Amino acid sequence: MPDSPTSPLRFHWSMSSAGARWRGAEPRAAQNGIPNFADYLEFCREAEACGIDSLLTAYGFHRPDPIVMASALGMMTKRIKFMVAVRSGLISPAAFVQQVNSVSALTNGRICINVVGGHTPKEQRGYGDFLEHDERYARTDEFLTICRAFWEGRSPVTYQGTYFQIEGGALNTPFVSEDRTGPEIFVGGASKVAKDLAVRHADCLWTLPRRPEELFEQFGSVIESGTEVGILVSMIARPTREEAVASTREMLEAIGTQAKKTHRDFSMRSDSVAFTSTLAMAEETQSDWLTPWLWTGAVPYLGAPAVALVGSYDEVAEAILEFKDAGITQFLFMGWPDLEEMHRFASEVRPRVEARERRNLRKARPIVLEPSMGGTR
């Protein structure tokens, strides 16, 4: 258990639903992949105004390419960073480093990467990738080893791996940033291989929410190793708890029940541990509330990342700090809809989090660390 986390909490937002309020409720193949640039740009500018750290641009066959979007959006924005999702197996590592470095040079370092294993084998095959879950992570390990060799200035890069062979690799375009030689690396997942990958290569592991003490049980070793752990979580914060709970009901009514089938179908095709276990949990548990403020009721409709922090502004701020006590230091939020929620977060929730941190008004509720759960590195 980190006694007093020294790094400040960092807040990111997902841009996956820019311009589409209930996008998660539709089957992926039915979604329109033509980006409405004005919607994306508005999303970026609002996020800049709200002090959001970076915006996740997700990867998927049904979406526009995230790094091309980042390059274009970077031209029209000043401060926001782009967290570009990447899967190994879709691009050669040297070509990827060259692309990331190019965006860094175009935007003065406003790019970080979110490395995911890919969550449905069927989709991966459309890209010519026929590996199964654990092998995809093994390949991602090689992929990141090569990428980091470039970023750590170890050119010419020569690498003889199972999945990649590189000889004498040297790129002229460096990673351009005021304070880094390579992008911040996020790794997504919940399986053991994902955790190992994060410990080896990442600055932060993204995972899906559980009760804080469960998260610490599951990811304490990652935190101990010096890699941060963050959660991908939705937010429904309102002036009072009653209003927040009423919003969850309105939300379910608005989506309808068609969406439920979409996500059960998706889950059957997916081999992602994080996604399938969250969906299973949401379907199996008796209550939709994992804690008084952690709600899974929308998961069957909107997918695994719809586990939500629900409550009054004070409660949601308190919840964020409970996660902080469990060692969670970064948050990737989603809202339904995003921009309204982002504004409530910026004007109501975040100031409360910061005020509590400053005044240290909260009673300490340390989670006791069993000796066997200590760090492994």
Added chain:
Amino acid sequence: MNLKFHWRLLHGGETMGATRAAGNLSHSTALPDLENQTEFCRQAEVCGITGLLTNVGAPQPDPILLAAALGMRTEKIEFIVAYRSGLIPPTTFVQQLNTLSALINGRFSLNIVAGHSPLEQRYYGDFLEHDERYARTEEFLAVCHRFWEGAGPVNFPGRYYRIENGQLGTPFVSPSRTYPELFIGGGSEAAKELAISQGSVWMRLADAPERLESSIQPVLAAGKEVGLRMCVICRSTREEAVRAALQLVSGLDLGKNDKALERDFMRKSDSVSIRQAYELADTEWLTPWLWTGAVRTHGGPAITVVGSPEEVASAFIEYKKIGVTQFILAGWPKLEEMQIFGREVLPRIRAKEREMENTVNGHDYEHSNRREPFHAVPA
């Protein structure tokens, strides 16, 4: 149809007035230079240039992303995005290009090259030799076409690529096309065949028109276009143009260094066209207006049309007569030469083209049918 003229984009690290070309071998091209490159794009729009070539290679930023960035800052100019197979699988490639098309309304074409250096290909994990790279590029483009045809999930059990039920949500967006125009670059037979089977335009280095004529026939007969990558030095008189050309190679302190660099580059390359151009340079003047004197310092694309505006315009018309329809040009100084071309040469070319059309429409029907194959007698 009027001739189409493209220009090579100014690289980051190059100044508008630069006269060196070997710079793309050095570290100076590592970074984009948005201010100067955007200005160059705007000047190209003014000069009547259709597209700007963004090179691909380990010494430079990624051309797709550079085109996305510059596309956000311009209205009309198109980009010719150079790319190679072996860097990125076709599904990802199409997804990136379709995204780019949606952002800049389809304002780009592709210049597909096979890669000129086996050493550099290995940086990207590509260990194939010359002819195999073309065979792979053939499959690569075949998969791309399947996505652009949009006839449902793509299945492709190939030798180099295996795709199962590939789908993409973002289509190619353009007011006039369903896929980008495809320039296929290269001087070898393999490149020519690839242009015929998968491309829109065979893009090669220049030579004298009478020597090109037979080499481009099969491409034209297959209904594809031919384009030339070359340079221009135009001044108000032939004497001044020749002097500018000779100064380019003799007036540089770095001349010797450029020569050694270019020789080294050529040695490491397995590109047929780079070798051919290097050999052509044994003869300094291929025609009274086609000069090879800069090839050994500035590389294969530096085969140059040299002359007065009238002479340069006539030279391009010579190419038009044998069936060449597009050009990717460059010159020195980089900006000024493009401005001279736009101001002095292009209007003369257009006037000559109008003249040709009037001749064809008014008198010479036989000439207008020259390119139609005649199959009256069965073989």
